[in-house]
Amino acid sequence: MRLSQSFTRTTHGVPADEQSRNAKLLIKAGYIHKEMAGVYVLLPLGLRVIEKIKQIVREEMNAIDGQELQMSSLQRKELWQKTDRWDDKEVDIWFKSKLRNGSEVGLAWSHEEPIVDMLKNFISSYRDLPVYVYQFQTKLRNEIRAKSGILRTREFIMKDMYSLSRTADEHEAFYQRAIEAYHKVFKRIGIDDKTFFTFASGGAFTQFSHEFQTLLASGEDTVYLDEIKKRAINAEVMSDEVASSLSLDKAKLEKVTVAEVGNIFNFGTTKAEQLGLQFSDKAGQKQPVFLGSYGIGITRLMGVVAELFADDKGLVWPEAVAPYQVHLIALSGSQAKKSAEALYDQLTTAGVEVIYDDRGDSAGKMFADADLLGAPIRLVVSEKSLAAGGYEIKHRKQETAKIVPVDSIVDILRR
RNA sequence: CGGGGAGUAGCGCAGUCUGGUAGCGCACCGCGUUUGGGACGCGGGGGUCGCAGGUUCAAAUCCUGUCUCCCCGACCA
Numbered sequence: 001m002r003l004s005q006s007f008t009r010t011t012h013g014v015p016a017d018e019q020s021r022n023a024k025l026l027i028k029a030g031y032i033h034k035e036m037a038g039v040y041v042l043l044p045l046g047l048r049v050i051e052k053i054k055q056i057v058r059e060e061m062n063a064i065d066g067q068e069l070q071m072s073s074l075q076r077k078e079l080w081q082k083t084d085r086w087d088d089k090e091v092d093i094w095f096k097s098k099l100r101n102g103s104e105v106g107l108a109w110s111h112e113e114p115i116v117d118m119l120k121n122f123i124s125s126y127r128d129l130p131v132y133v134y135q136f137q138t139k140l141r142n143e144i145r146a147k148s149g150i151l152r153t154r155e156f157i158m159k160d161m162y163s164l165s166r167t168a169d170e171h172e173a174f175y176q177r178a179i180e181a182y183h184k185v186f187k188r189i190g191i192d193d194k195t196f197f198t199f200a201s202g203g204a205f206t207q208f209s210h211e212f213q214t215l216l217a218s219g220e221d222t223v224y225l226d227e228i229k230k231r232a233i234n235a236e237v238m239s240d241e242v243a244s245s246l247s248l249d250k251a252k253l254e255k256v257t258v259a260e261v262g263n264i265f266n267f268g269t270t271k272a273e274q275l276g277l278q279f280s281d282k283a284g285q286k287q288p289v290f291l292g293s294y295g296i297g298i299t300r301l302m303g304v305v306a307e308l309f310a311d312d313k314g315l316v317w318p319e320a321v322a323p324y325q326v327h328l329i330a331l332s333g334s335q336a337k338k339s340a341e342a343l344y345d346q347l348t349t350a351g352v353e354v355i356y357d358d359r360g361d362s363a364g365k366m367f368a369d370a371d372l373l374g375a376p377i378r379l380v381v382s383e384k385s386l387a388a389g390g391y392e393i394k395h396r397k398q399e400t401a402k403i404v405p406v407d408s409i410v411d412i413l414r415r
Numbered sequence: 416c417g418g419g420g421a422g423u424a425g426c427g428c429a430g431u432c433u434g435g436u437a438g439c440g441c442a443c444c445g446c447g448u449u450u451g452g453g454a455c456g457c458g459g460g461g462g463u464c465g466c467a468g469g470u471u472c473a474a475a476u477c478c479u480g481u482c483u484c485c486c487c488g489a490c491c492a
Binding site for chain 2: 019110139141147156260261297361366
């Protein structure tokens with residue numbers, strides 16, 4: 001990608017009303033644009049980060065037999081009435097609208113009801129189960145107050161997975177696989193060492209639901225953490241009894257601020273019973289399906305990562321989610337320009353993701369922008385580097401640069 | 416929804432008290448000089464002053480209404 005052709009640009013200032021660190025960084029660097037309170041546009045760079053995160057999640061969900069699909073955003077009122085979640089008194093974040101014929105439709109804030117109902121068309125026998133489906137979807141929620149940049153918005157992308165199992169045991173086995181898959185996702189993204197399995201309020205069916213909470217000063221949740229055991233208890237359910245029931249020593253728990261990046265829970269058979277999702281067992285008897293739900297906040301993850309990996313100069317993306325791996329700068333000088341052009345073609349052809357700063361701005365401006373955009377590796381081509389025998393390479397996380405020979409650059413970057 | 420703050424160029428702001436040609440910085444355009452850490456000179460373009468109504472010879476400024484945004488709280492993937 002040539003910066004000279006990019007329609008986005010970096011800025012010094014950000015809107016005064018934007019307070020959160022993640023949104024300030026992402027807006028300054030041109031990753032997102034604020035459309036209105038709690039609603040952000042994903043600009044090309046931001047979209048690439050989102051796609052990187054989605055791909056990691058997709059691979060791990062596929063690895064535990066998830067089947068990807070995409071539900072609709074317009075939803076039927078009748079479905080939500082069956083589970084008593086249509087009324088604004090029950091769910092206060094609904095956006096609703098009407099069809100031309102006057103009938104009401106809901107704008108998707110969740111997809112549990114529709115996905116369960118849809119699956120009724122395909123699930124009829126124990127032979128059809130278990131099934132694991134998931135999607136990446138835009139959720140629309142009429143939040144009372146959006147805040148914390150892209151951490152709490154009215155429109156956001158979420159991965160939601162649903163497990164349909166025949167028995168409680170079968171459900172539990174998958175639940176454990178999902179927990180492992182979640183840790184793999186967070187590990188690949190680079191935040192697993194700061195992300196903790198957390199016990200939170202359950203429902204009618206189970207005592208607890210489980211959250212994946214990432215240590216973050218600007219997070220919105222509070223948990224009590226045992227960093228050795230890597231377990232936490234959400235403040236909303238914290239008590240002596242809960243701590244001891246989980247074999248955690250209350251005295252050793254540390255109260256910390258976190259951001260919720262994942263949430264999984266067990267519906268038991270209640271949702272299936274309400275919506276009539278049943279299967280015939282071996283004896284021909286109708287049985288309700290055991291349902292589990294597994295969410296990951298995709299856009300929120302981008303905000304968490306942006307905030308966690310940044311310094312006073314800008315973003316410092318982990319390789320796995322960086323929009324581009326290399327930031328190539330051509331400094332002034334006809335030979336440097338020529339070499340940089342050739343290098344850009346060479347790397348792009350080799351499949352290396354490159355941001356190429358071919359704008360010819362002042363060196364300081366280009367260096368500052370490279371730091372702000374946060375690609376893991378910076379390459380500089382200048383008369384000076386060429387005279388020294390090649391290109392200058394510097395990692396975003398490091399202070400020092402070194403010269404690599406022209407011949408070996410592609411091999412070094414491909415790894 | 417309670418408390419607080421703010422709407423003037425893409426962004427950041429001054430001007431409002433005391434009505435009288437709508438300004439500054441960044442960004443943008445042109446020319447030239449620059450180019451290893453956010454360069455400089457000269458010249459330029461860009462505004463229904465959130466919206467509606469009222470007072471007045473005259474409203475960004477005064478009055479009334481209204482909309483929106485932000486922060487704190489409660490709530491929440």
